[in-house]
Amino acid sequence: MFNAIVSADTLGTALDSVSVLVEECKLRLEDDGLEIRAVDPANVGMVDLTLSAAAFESYETDGGVIGVNLSRLQDIAGMADSDQLIHLELDEETRKLEIAIDGLEYTLALIDPDSIRQEPDLPDLDLASEIVLEGRDVDRAVTASDMVSDHVALGVDDTDELFYVDAEGDTDDVHLELGREDLIDLTAGPARSLFSLDYLKDMNKAIPNDAEVRMELGEEFPVKMHFDIAEGQGSVTYMLAPRVQSD
Amino acid sequence: MFNAIVSADTLGTALDSVSVLVEECKLRLEDDGLEIRAVDPANVGMVDLTLSAAAFESYETDGGVIGVNLSRLQDIAGMADSDQLIHLELDEETRKLEIAIDGLEYTLALIDPDSIRQEPDLPDLDLASEIVLEGRDVDRAVTASDMVSDHVALGVDDTDELFYVDAEGDTDDVHLELGREDLIDLTAGPARSLFSLDYLKDMNKAIPNDAEVRMELGEEFPVKMHFDIAEGQGSVTYMLAPRVQSD
Amino acid sequence: MFNAIVSADTLGTALDSVSVLVEECKLRLEDDGLEIRAVDPANVGMVDLTLSAAAFESYETDGGVIGVNLSRLQDIAGMADSDQLIHLELDEETRKLEIAIDGLEYTLALIDPDSIRQEPDLPDLDLASEIVLEGRDVDRAVTASDMVSDHVALGVDDTDELFYVDAEGDTDDVHLELGREDLIDLTAGPARSLFSLDYLKDMNKAIPNDAEVRMELGEEFPVKMHFDIAEGQGSVTYMLAPRVQSD
Structure with a gap:
């Protein structure tokens, strides 16, 4: 289960920071917010994003992982004005993401998370x-x-x-x-x-x-x-x- | 005879609404204003535009039909600031349109109306x-x-x-x-x-x-x-x- | 010796007026300011620019001529905000131009002035x-x-x-x-x-x-x-x- 409301501005900023490195990624739905970790195809650049539940107007989930096409999701978020709210809801049966912006509903097909490149571990490094x-x-x-x-x-x-x-x-x-x-x-x-x-x-x-x-x-x-x-x-x-x- | 003065903004808006469908069109010079009807080459989209004499600063005509290249006329109108006035005058002898914007005169060759695709009839439809x-x-x-x-x-x-x-x-x-x-x-x-x-x-x-x-x-x-x-x-x-x- | 400070706006405007005609030019470092004269490769258009010492925040030189790539210098000036100051200093040993913008130093290789097209004389003409x-x-x-x-x-x-x-x-x-x-x-x-x-x-x-x-x-x-x-x-x-x- 995943049901959340977030401002277009916040969602867009979060997606932008990941999409500079990869085209698809896993969204990890945690109790306390969203997490994305991704590494570019050449294994050179990595990103670790967390967007806490407090960044959302409302946020409910019982966990899980979904795979998304980032540019597609960015395009949809870009349809909203920056202060407009975007409603995200996972349809458990169809395994699609229902995205609503002020009466407009977009049904986004998800990507099988197993087909997406594995999430990297960002190692702890003791840097001087x-x-x-x-x-x-x-x-x-x-x-x-x-x-x-x-x-x-x-x-x-x-x-x-x-x-x-x-x-x-x-x-x-x-x-x-x-x-x-x-x-x-x-x-x-x-x-x-x-x-x-x-x-x-x-x-x-x-x-x-x-x-x-x-x-x-x-x-x-x-x-x-x-x-x-x-x-x-x-x-x-x-x-x-x-x-x-x-x- | 055709002699009219119109704001660049008004002329530009009118032309834009037709140019999305066709490149050339007939301007029908009526007593009470301009009329344009046009259909795209595939016969799928039609436009019917009227710009009443009251939309002009001044408007005089004894009727007639002239053929114009829309993008050319748009470029000329685009030379003016949006609140500047554009003077349009038909030269009966040369069959060219004299367009004046604050001292700048543009002589636009017209297109033979007979060479332009016939104007469509927009049928009356009883839509529910x-x-x-x-x-x-x-x-x-x-x-x-x-x-x-x-x-x-x-x-x-x-x-x-x-x-x-x-x-x-x-x-x-x-x-x-x-x-x-x-x-x-x-x-x-x-x-x-x-x-x-x-x-x-x-x-x-x-x-x-x-x-x-x-x-x-x-x-x-x-x-x-x-x-x-x-x-x-x-x-x-x-x-x-x-x-x-x-x- | 050449050591000068100038606003990004002033330097950019000066360079723009020359770069519309040529890609490389000689900068003539005179006591009372900068001078650039250039003619396009087809010998059709010429430019004569002077930027007096008073246009600079500070200006010191003992004369000389340096050759520069204009688009490169424009790109560097474009890094600064229009009211930011640009520090130009000629390194006599390396024959490079040290360009500093608020802590950022750019070392620009100069072009041998002899390899640049000769400066034209803009003739005195008695035009009616x-x-x-x-x-x-x-x-x-x-x-x-x-x-x-x-x-x-x-x-x-x-x-x-x-x-x-x-x-x-x-x-x-x-x-x-x-x-x-x-x-x-x-x-x-x-x-x-x-x-x-x-x-x-x-x-x-x-x-x-x-x-x-x-x-x-x-x-x-x-x-x-x-x-x-x-x-x-x-x-x-x-x-x-x-x-x-x-x-």
């Missing part, structure tokens, strides 16, 4: 540095780096206590340094890893400019980026595997 | 149901249905007194029900017909969200949709032939 | 007519003419004291007349020349709608168009060679 920064600084770093290269180094200089971004192109370079005064918070430890900009660009699309992004970084380790959605009633974690340092 | 609804509800129905199918059933349930829209796709379905309280007005009679979404999408483009649309509907009959433009000084009627019910 | 008009009227004339033809005649009727634009297409024509009352100023002399719309469209893109454009025009002579940028601290001159009159 933690950087808390604004989403707009992630955006600047990614956008500028993308002008010169297809990969970028993220690192922390633990002597000077600053977070840096290094992108080296064939002719041009981009460098960004953010010190304590530019960051919301910094726990400095030795950290530097190289990442694919393709993935960072996709993740960056889903990070609001005014979000507070908590980034965990190590030496040749994956990066984790956490941020809240739905006014703190939901959270997203991205994990991105490092590229092998070529230089 | 009449539904009056907002343009934005037409838009929602068409946009949602288009997500799952290429055709849609429009109908009236005369027992429950509601207007419904049914689109059945291969996997997903869309259903919209609007009762008396959701409609501006309803005359309920037995009615259900199937229509091509391609045509409805085109017609929908020209229907303002805040327009009051009067829809006439029967059983396996064409649908008629009427709405006003130019603050009530003009009116548009679309007629769309039904598709054969396949189910 | 001078027309001062608003940028929006240039825009209307160019946009409307482009609807019917690929070339346009600009002229002055020195008897009736008016500036006119004539575009003759295969079927349609465009004509615009602006008299003394429509112009900011007019010095009327015999003038009529034919120009390529491709070039005028490009130049028009860089002319703000509210700019005061001073146009110099003769008989079968190039046209010159002058306008200010950066609140009068910079100026742009376009010169466009005439086409041979075909009629």
Whole structure:
């Protein structure tokens, strides 16, 4: 059983953060809210989303897992104005999702969860540095780096206590340094890893400019980026595997 | 003789409602205003537009018919700001239309009316149901249905007194029900017909969200949709032939 | 040595006015400001830009010439908000341009000036007519003419004291007349020349709608168009060679 009402804005934001990595995913219906974990086909980028029951106008379920096509669900949510409510109800018999928006009913065929790529475990990693920064600084770093290269180094200089971004192109370079005064918070430890900009660009699309992004970084380790959605009633974690340092 | 002044906004709206169906049309210059009737090349969708002399700042004619290329005329009208006036004058000698916008003169070659597809007669039909609804509800129905199918059933349930829209796709379905309280007005009679979404999408483009649309509907009959433009000084009627019910 | 700070808006506007004609150009670093002169590969359109030192927040140089890729530099300037400051500094050793925007550093490889097309001399011409008009009227004339033809005649009727634009297409024509009352100023002399719309469209893109454009025009002579940028601290001159009159 699943019966929930949520604002179009909240649902759309949640779906967007997952759809940058995968086309289909499993929605895990938990007592305390929705959970989505997914990994992209190349096993490089992962996302872990939770949307707590409190993010919904109403939320009832007795558990279960359903498989959905994300772009289809995004299109439907996009039919509503951002402050309109969307009613989601699982039809147990047909195994379809009934989606209602102000008199409009959309019957969405679900996907067999077993046919969807297995959910990843986002490993606990003991990463030496933690950087808390604004989403707009992630955006600047990614956008500028993308002008010169297809990969970028993220690192922390633990002597000077600053977070840096290094992108080296064939002719041009981009460098960004953010010190304590530019960051919301910094726990400095030795950290530097190289990442694919393709993935960072996709993740960056889903990070609001005014979000507070908590980034965990190590030496040749994956990066984790956490941020809240739905006014703190939901959270997203991205994990991105490092590229092998070529230089 | 034809000599008229009209706001860019009014002229543009009128042209838009015809250009969704045809590329060229005949402008019938009547004493009391402009008339356009046109049918698409497949004989499926028809439009009947009248723009009364009162919709113009000034309007003079001794009658006649001229043929125009609609997208060309739209481009010219689009040169003006929406509240700017457009002066239209027929040059009897050259048989060209002189279009002036604040010092800018555009000389538009006309098309021989005899070379344009014949104007259709929009038949009087005795349709059992009449539904009056907002343009934005037409838009929602068409946009949602288009997500799952290429055709849609429009109908009236005369027992429950509601207007419904049914689109059945291969996997997903869309259903919209609007009762008396959701409609501006309803005359309920037995009615259900199937229509091509391609045509409805085109017609929908020209229907303002805040327009009051009067829809006439029967059983396996064409649908008629009427709405006003130019603050009530003009009116548009679309007629769309039904598709054969396949189910 | 070159070390300057300028608003993103000012730098962007200056670059835009040159990039409509060429992809690479020489930046001449003069004591009193920046100068760019460039001619398009076909030798038809020229631009002469000056951006005085007063247009910068700070400006220091001991002279020299550097070669830049314009679209690259535009992309970088586009990273900044329009009121953000951009710091430009030439690294003498690497011969690269260090561009800093609020902590973000972009190292731009320069182009050997000798590999860039030679700067043109914009000849002094004694043109009979001078027309001062608003940028929006240039825009209307160019946009409307482009609807019917690929070339346009600009002229002055020195008897009736008016500036006119004539575009003759295969079927349609465009004509615009602006008299003394429509112009900011007019010095009327015999003038009529034919120009390529491709070039005028490009130049028009860089002319703000509210700019005061001073146009110099003769008989079968190039046209010159002058306008200010950066609140009068910079100026742009376009010169466009005439086409041979075909009629």
